[in-house]
Amino acid sequence: MGNIGLPGILLIALIILLLFGRNRFSNMMGDLAKGVKNFKKGMADEEAERPAEPRQLPREDTVDVEARRDTTRDETR
Structure with a gap:
């Protein structure tokens, strides 16, 4: 009984169509189509506003860096 074919549809x-009339049914389908279109547009806008994922830069050899002491300053003050 759960199988609806073309004659059932x-x-x-x-x-x-008999219950709502041709004009009202046409208007409802137009409103439904506008709703679907706005939904798709909203989903596309949301994806466009999403910030880009941070990229992982390729790892290179690390360099050890030590703080250098500034010897040009007068440290007697």
Whole structure:
């Protein structure tokens, strides 16, 4: 019983058309299409606003660096 074929879908569409009328059904489908379009646009905007993922730079050989003492200053003060 859970299998709905093409005749079942056409029957359901005909009943909906009779209940709501052609004009109102057309308006509902137009509103639904606008909603889907706005949803897709919002999802695309959200992806565009997302900051880029930080890149991992390739590792190179490390260099040991020691602090150098500035010998040009007068340290007697």
